[in-house]
Amino acid sequence: MQKINCLESDMLKTSRIFVVGATGAQGIPVVRGLVSDGRYSVLALTRDAVSARARALAELGNVEFLEGTFADETILRQGMRACDGVFLNIDGFNTGEKTETYWAIRAYEIALEEGVKFFVYGNLDYTLKKAGYRSMFRTGHYDGKGRIGEWILNQNVGNGGRMGAALFTTGPYMEMAFSAQTPMTPRIEDGVLTWRVPLGQGAVVHVALEDCAYYVRWLFDHPERANGMDLEVAIDHIRYADLAAAFTRVTGYPARYVDTDLDAYFAPLAAIAGLPAGYNADPADKSTMSFRDNFTGFWNQWKHDIITRDYSLLDEIHPGRIRSAEEWIRREEDRAKESGGETLWERVQPETLSKRPILKLSEDHRCGTL
């Protein structure tokens, strides 16, 4: 029996990973985690192999590029045929929920057909289901991934010996609370760093991007345990009053959280509130969620504490993980000191904030081909 298990786990071992979303906020640390010690090489899908982010990835070494789009079978097939592992993070803010659903399913099917050994799906919580199918929680960019996450795990019951599969379920990056053009962009008001968001006393399961590097690497390194797993990660359930207090404790600068109702939150966003959340989704398609509807569900899930995490599992898998907002802030500040880079307080100044968006989508002004 023991022998068979060893054999099975060897069959799922990979060395060359096709990464979809490699140049994104999430993809960059994921690729770094894979290639940093030479254990894996990466074939990165991008629509533009000479973008600044692609060039930065190339400097890591062991990274090659395939130019094209995930919305193209030929490209997906080419990438997957050349690799034995896949990390797939389809950009739902490009596609919208409906198109993402189709291409995520096709990507899984093509990976199987092309002989991929291990498939990691960049997932988000299936909020609508977790909230008991109540529409106030419907969040297209979460549900669009979460449904397919469940579908993949179901397929994997029969297919897991031929191709292993795991979900990597994340949440809003902690960096987003200190960056421009995100749902939780702060402002400095009368010298006080201020988050005005419709969170009530709820908490956001923020994720540290640097820990994504470790977790995804762990999934590929441990296919025997990871096969069939939904690895749901987070730093912690972070309440924004605590985030503000932690910021002040570490940096000495004043910060506060102001609970805001949905109308007040969306008022400054009136110009985009009615647009599709996915920039290439068809506004005339009745299935397309508007920015406002999508982010109403998004905030409701945090406000009503719908999403859970198993922190003891994360402690076991990643003993050195970041465990609190304060620890994350402290690390950023220490890194700034060591490198002479910007501190968080410098980063959130109005003149700096808009220059360094964490999301490539913001850098590209929500433009680009499907």
Ligand SMILES: NC(=O)c1ccc[n+]([C@@H]2O[C@H](COP(=O)([O-])OP(=O)(O)OC[C@H]3O[C@@H](n4cnc5c(N)ncnc54)[C@H](OP(=O)(O)O)[C@@H]3O)[C@@H](O)[C@H]2O)c1
């Ligand atoms: N923002 C968050 O806190 C967060 C947290 C967890 C999960 N997510 C999910 O992650 C996804 C976005 O990834 P991200 O957060 O890393 O955002 P990002 O920084 O905006 O990056 C988007 C990535 O998607 C790639 N991409 C977009 N359209 C593509 C296409 N047609 N073909 C091939 N690649 C394409 C981009 O590559 P090129 O531009 O180089 O082609 C880039 O690598 C979304 O589905 C979002 O819901 C976001």
